[in-house]
Amino acid sequence: MRPPDPAFADPRLAELYDVLDDDRSDLDAYVALADEVEARRVVDIGCGTGSLAVLLAARGLGVVGVDPAEASLAVARTKPYADRVTWLHGDATALTPDTRADLVVMTGNVAQVFVDDDDWHATLSAVVQSLRPGGWFVFETRRPEARAWETWDVPPSTVHLPGGTHVVVSRSITEVALPLVTFETITTIGGERISSTSTLRFRTLEELYADLPARGVQVVEVRDAPDRPGLEHVVLARRT
Known part of the structure; x- marks a missing residue:
């Protein structure tokens, strides 16, 4: 699969991720979903800096966090309750059948980074392999019609960081060739442009x-994302 974007793989940017995106109220829905399906073991694919993984670990759940960006995992390992999480450096294919998760999640834009059909299908197959029979797969994806x-x-835009330093961040769409959308983010740190x-x-x-039933999971319900109403679907599927 394609390597992770520098936004997650460059240590300088990975350390800024939680500072620049500090409102993670979107994760509340996933914590509630874990309770709803009575999950005891959860896999977070594309866990990034581990914000959801440590939230679930703090509640006593067994958690596996998987991400291809080692720089993001390095940040995740520094967080409270990180020692209760099993961190895997890799993509979903790093998971094994003995994982037997009750719930596999992909939050944020994770489900949309698989631009190639082969990568997407391989990821779905890995999800099914890591779920126990009857286990749940929950992910979010943006509605294309919402544009x-x-x-x-x-x-x-200047963002002031703790300690008095600051960074300048900009983002621009560089290509819209549906179903693909490409954008560039420029972060300037201490005069260095990344x-x-x-x-x-x-x-x-x-x-x-x-796609999902062909890989062994059946869509049970599609919900509106509570933090982005009208813009995203939250898909709840179950291993058949």
């Missing part, structure tokens, strides 16, 4: 309804 990328451009280019794939519900 959210039309609001993603951000002019150079670029990260990302591409997301916007899948329709019809595609998901076809």
Whole structure:
């Protein structure tokens, strides 16, 4: 699979991720879902800096956090309750059948980073392999019809960091070739300009309804994302 974007893989940017995106109220829905399906063992694919993984670990759940960006995992390992999480450096194919998770989640844009069909299908197969029979797979994906990328451009903006330092961040859409949308984020730290280019794939519900059962998970319900109403689907599927 393609390597992770510099936004997650560059140590200088990974250390800033939680500072620049400090509102993680979007994770509340996933904590509630873990309770709803009575999960005791959870796998967080694309766990990044581990914000959800440590929240779940603090509640006494067994958690496996998987991410291909070692720099992000390094940040995750410094957080409270990180010692209760099993961290895996790799993509979903690093998981094994003996994982037997009750719940596998992909939060944020994780489900959309798989722009290639082969990578997406391999990820779905790995998800099913790591779930116990009847286990749940929950992920979110942006609705293409909402065209959210039309609001993603951000002019150079100064962000003040703890300790009195600051960074300048900008973002611009560089290509819209649906179902793919590519954007570039520029972060200037101490006069050094660091670029990260990302591409997301916007899948329709019809595609998901076809892809998931073919890999062994059945869509049970599709909900509106509480933090982005009208913009995202939260898909709840179950291993058949």
